[in-house]
Amino acid sequence: MSGGLPATTETVVLADRLGKSYGERAALEEFDLTVHRGTCHGLCGPNGSGKTTFLKLLTGLFRPSSGSVEVLGLPIPRRAVEVRRRLGVLLDQPLVPHHLSLGEALRYMTDLHGGRIPRARSAALLDRVGLSWRRRDSIRTFSRGMAQRASLALALLPDPELLILDEPFTGLDPQGCALVEEVITERVAAGGTVILVTHELRRAERLCDRVSWLERGRLRRTTERGSWSAAEIEGVA
Amino acid sequence: MSSLRTVMRLVRWECMRELRRGEIVVSMILFALVSIFILSFAIDPGTQTAVRAQPGILWTVLLLAGSIGVERAFGRAGEERVLEGLLLAPVGRVSIYYARVISTWLFVAVMNLVVIAAFLVLYNVRTDFATFLTILGGAWAAGIGFCAVGVTLAAMTRTVQGGEILHRLLLLPLLIPVFKGVVSLTTQALRGQEIGPREIAIILAFDLVYLAAGQLLFDEIVADFEG
Numbered sequence: 001m002s003g004g005l006p007a008t009t010e011t012v013v014l015a016d017r018l019g020k021s022y023g024e025r026a027a028l029e030e031f032d033l034t035v036h037r038g039t040c041h042g043l044c045g046p047n048g049s050g051k052t053t054f055l056k057l058l059t060g061l062f063r064p065s066s067g068s069v070e071v072l073g074l075p076i077p078r079r080a081v082e083v084r085r086r087l088g089v090l091l092d093q094p095l096v097p098h099h100l101s102l103g104e105a106l107r108y109m110t111d112l113h114g115g116r117i118p119r120a121r122s123a124a125l126l127d128r129v130g131l132s133w134r135r136r137d138s139i140r141t142f143s144r145g146m147a148q149r150a151s152l153a154l155a156l157l158p159d160p161e162l163l164i165l166d167e168p169f170t171g172l173d174p175q176g177c178a179l180v181e182e183v184i185t186e187r188v189a190a191g192g193t194v195i196l197v198t199h200e201l202r203r204a205e206r207l208c209d210r211v212s213w214l215e216r217g218r219l220r221r222t223t224e225r226g227s228w229s230a231a232e233i234e235g236v237a
Numbered sequence: 238m239s240s241l242r243t244v245m246r247l248v249r250w251e252c253m254r255e256l257r258r259g260e261i262v263v264s265m266i267l268f269a270l271v272s273i274f275i276l277s278f279a280i281d282p283g284t285q286t287a288v289r290a291q292p293g294i295l296w297t298v299l300l301l302a303g304s305i306g307v308e309r310a311f312g313r314a315g316e317e318r319v320l321e322g323l324l325l326a327p328v329g330r331v332s333i334y335y336a337r338v339i340s341t342w343l344f345v346a347v348m349n350l351v352v353i354a355a356f357l358v359l360y361n362v363r364t365d366f367a368t369f370l371t372i373l374g375g376a377w378a379a380g381i382g383f384c385a386v387g388v389t390l391a392a393m394t395r396t397v398q399g400g401e402i403l404h405r406l407l408l409l410p411l412l413i414p415v416f417k418g419v420v421s422l423t424t425q426a427l428r429g430q431e432i433g434p435r436e437i438a439i440i441l442a443f444d445l446v447y448l449a450a451g452q453l454l455f456d457e458i459v460a461d462f463e464g
Contacts, residue, residue, distance in 0.1 A: 061461075114242075
């Protein structure tokens with residue numbers, strides 16, 4: 001974290017008048033966003049505000065209906081495969097075959113990254129997320145919180161330049177939440193970039209250098225650290 | 238080269254899953270064997286009618302059993318989001334498509350081997366090993382086109398309500414040309430006739446058409462991925 005200012009001016013995400021429509025209904029409209037390297041950028045907004053649509057556009061799962069988006073200097077979705085080598089994504093569950101053990105899931109993910117990830121990194125990550133003792137167990141036997149920890153290990157495996165976390169605190173115990181906060185802080189301090197989608201405003205206030213507020217598919221405003229308070233917003237709500 | 242390596246890695250993971258769980262191969266084989274067994278009661282294998290109907294019976298069973306396998310290419314229970322994980326990984330969509338086609342083809346090929354052997358035994362077909370290999374080779378060649386179309390349709394109907402029915406409704410008519418070729422090849426083999434190059438050419442030509450069309454369509458199908 002950089003105390004309100006971006007650590008560098010290098011742009012990691014650049015969305016320009018980005019839009020996504022399903023027929024007549026616009027899920028995202030005229031969305032402009034710039035995320036700088038070495039920062040944690042929050043995305044907040046009520047359900048259906050367009051956060052997930054934006055993440056899908058960012059990762060190349062969706063094609064934009066209008067506008068453009070660049071990630072790590074490369075246009076999406078045209079060069080999405082190159083971008084995904086440098087990307088870590090945490091969603092609501094590990095997106096690997098659930099019959100695999102955790103150790104196998106990490107090897108599976110290593111294979112998807114062309115086998116370029118050292119084995120020692122997997123072991124270190126399992127220690128980090130506190131799941132070394134379950135490495136031989138099938139992921140389908142994991143509780144919600146453990147699955148979330150496994151997802152975090154999988155997202156961190158390629159040592160991503162850009163880490164995208166979609167509601168990473170869901171289902172985690174206090175130690176798990178502290179772990180996620182620690183990971184975010186460490187990565188930003190090391191010059192990495194984090195995009196954090198969350199409904200937990202107090203955490204967003206604490207962790208994010210900037211927060212973009214979405215509502216009904218539009219960007220309402222982007223606030224800098226210190227210029228807003230979760231307590232005020234929650235009070236209003 | 239790296240794409241080929243990625244495809245083979247993905248195929249290896251798919252095969253590992255199947256070796257552990259056996260859900261696709263076992264369900265295809267069981268369905269086919271039960272069907273052949275029941276049909277052998279209905280049509281006395283010793284009669285002239287049965288001899289004439291043999292290629293049709295065999296291929297109806299292989300087609301229906303195979304469709305059980307290909308429709309699960311993207312939709313095994315509890316693993317609906319594995320495709321999303323693949324699409325988020327640094328893997329080209331073409332690699333994902335071919336990995337699924339190859340792994341599904343391997344499963345169908347194993348089923349073909351067992352079912353054709355069982356069919357020849359249950360229907361008292363007096364034949365030599367070369368004929369068995371000819372029929373099996375035809376099945377494996379037709380299987381390429383079958384899996385190319387089946388995997389594409391499985392991706393297309395993955396999230397559709399009643400997708401399994403829709404999958405079969407679309408799959409069977411699309412496969413008519415390739416199955417016309419392979420049924421004709423089987424008929425010639427069972428009659429001890431020499432296999433004409435026409436049947437083989439038809440099967441291989443449609444394999445290529447289906448693979449090319451599948452590759453192009455798959456990219457479109459997953460372009461706006463709704464998990």
